[in-house]
Amino acid sequence: MDLAGLYRAEYGRCVATLTRLLGDIGLAEEAVQDAFAVALEKWETPPPNPGAWIVTTARNRAIDRLRRESTREARHAQALLLQHPDEPAEVGPVRDDQLRMIFTCCHPALSPLAQTALTLRLLGGLEAAEVARAYLVPEATIAQRIVRAKKKIRDAAIPYRVPEAHELPDRLPPVLTVLYLIFNEGYAATSGPLVRTDLCLEAIRLTRALADLMPDEPEVLGLLALLLLSEARRPARTGPGGELVTLAEQDRSLWNRELIAEGHDLVRRCLRRNRPGPYQLQAAINAVHTDGDATDWPQVLALYDQLLAQTPTPIVALNRAVAVAEVHGPAAALAAVEGLELPGYHLLPATRADLLTRLDRPAEARAAYDEAIALAGNQTERAFLEARRAALDAQPSSQP
Amino acid sequence: MQYMLAVHSVDGAPQPSPEEMQTAFAQVDRLNAELQSAGAWVFGGGLLPPESATVVRVQSGATTMTDGPFAETKEQLGGFWVIRAKDLDEALVWAEKCAEACMNPVEVRPFQDTGE
Numbered sequence: 001m002d003l004a005g006l007y008r009a010e011y012g013r014c015v016a017t018l019t020r021l022l023g024d025i026g027l028a029e030e031a032v033q034d035a036f037a038v039a040l041e042k043w044e045t046p047p048p049n050p051g052a053w054i055v056t057t058a059r060n061r062a063i064d065r066l067r068r069e070s071t072r073e074a075r076h077a078q079a080l081l082l083q084h085p086d087e088p089a090e091v092g093p094v095r096d097d098q099l100r101m102i103f104t105c106c107h108p109a110l111s112p113l114a115q116t117a118l119t120l121r122l123l124g125g126l127e128a129a130e131v132a133r134a135y136l137v138p139e140a141t142i143a144q145r146i147v148r149a150k151k152k153i154r155d156a157a158i159p160y161r162v163p164e165a166h167e168l169p170d171r172l173p174p175v176l177t178v179l180y181l182i183f184n185e186g187y188a189a190t191s192g193p194l195v196r197t198d199l200c201l202e203a204i205r206l207t208r209a210l211a212d213l214m215p216d217e218p219e220v221l222g223l224l225a226l227l228l229l230s231e232a233r234r235p236a237r238t239g240p241g242g243e244l245v246t247l248a249e250q251d252r253s254l255w256n257r258e259l260i261a262e263g264h265d266l267v268r269r270c271l272r273r274n275r276p277g278p279y280q281l282q283a284a285i286n287a288v289h290t291d292g293d294a295t296d297w298p299q300v301l302a303l304y305d306q307l308l309a310q311t312p313t314p315i316v317a318l319n320r321a322v323a324v325a326e327v328h329g330p331a332a333a334l335a336a337v338e339g340l341e342l343p344g345y346h347l348l349p350a351t352r353a354d355l356l357t358r359l360d361r362p363a364e365a366r367a368a369y370d371e372a373i374a375l376a377g378n379q380t381e382r383a384f385l386e387a388r389r390a391a392l393d394a395q396p397s398s399q400p
Numbered sequence: 401m402q403y404m405l406a407v408h409s410v411d412g413a414p415q416p417s418p419e420e421m422q423t424a425f426a427q428v429d430r431l432n433a434e435l436q437s438a439g440a441w442v443f444g445g446g447l448l449p450p451e452s453a454t455v456v457r458v459q460s461g462a463t464t465m466t467d468g469p470f471a472e473t474k475e476q477l478g479g480f481w482v483i484r485a486k487d488l489d490e491a492l493v494w495a496e497k498c499a500e501a502c503m504n505p506v507e508v509r510p511f512q513d514t515g516e
Binding site: 107109155156157158164167191 | 489
């Protein structure tokens, strides 16, 4: 039985529901962890609906625990539980619980790092160590941020609710950022295998729920389109041996046509609204990549120019450089990446290595590959970079 | 829940003009009336400058008094409200109105559990 897989899949959903039932994230987490401990003892095979089992068990464990305690939180939680006496036999309105949770985790009273760390922990079920790797910061920092953020939610009474329509312009952007980061962590996992499908699907599921809730927010549609168009290419991103396959070499017949059609449709809906934002532009770039038999690079570059004007970050500049290489050649692209500062980010030296290889400067390319390999936490990407470096050694250089 | 909405003034920051002060006073009066009619008002007021402060310390039974505020910090408490709100979001809505009325940033801090 894959209890670890079940834990990952069900943890966030169960904690979100228990938080509504108990009124406190810390109590909810304890109760859900208790229930998983019981499952580990009792389950020969998981019941048909493991999430519902966990929620019911967690609720019962919480009642037992609360009866023994007499703190204010415990009394409050008991009172809340009595308001929902029958419900938790089912997981309940899960969608709403998870939306509540994401808006609470991404509350503007919390720092951006705390928002993301908390969402990945509470909705994505990641451990603090995994969140730390995703953010290139020490594990102790993340663990402390998570503890502090949960304490602030409780102490300052940050509410557990979906904001009203008039609050959304302020409350939505941090939520979109966090969903995008969760997808990215799944799409190019910072450790272990390349893709963590569960995180990708989780991010898409939450973004879909958000798009249902806010069909008039073009950036929500843009984010959903971006995630769907990236997800559509996932089956072609790795070869039979699990090795990384670059966009140019991917077998396009493996792409998921349904997701691409849905993504393209969303991008067209965004275009009609004509309120472009960063997610819509990235979705449009991905729509160009997935349109026809080959990428229209000048169009991609034009979209990156627009994106860079809106969000002038080193990551966007780095991605734009890849399009520059296709349109104006590797020398122009190399000039565009020189001076970019992205400490700890393996794709900067990896991109430089590729450009230097294409410019026939193997010694510098090798050094850049070494740097990228040392930084890549994901074994598939590391293997890909090592293969590229080995190919460099196999080819006779034109330089002495 | 009760929250303190604290107004901090930065030492050495440019003084508002008498007209600006009058505007702020009038705005704060209107806001106080709004807080009271909404049932959110607990207490509030503006403080005289930090030079008017005296610090009292009791150590092993001996009392000492010193002139001036606690520490030579750049930011000094200039006034505050104590309000009642159901959660942080409600407190933040009031804080926004307070910051606008008194024309200064406002720090929102929850009170310890009062058992209320």
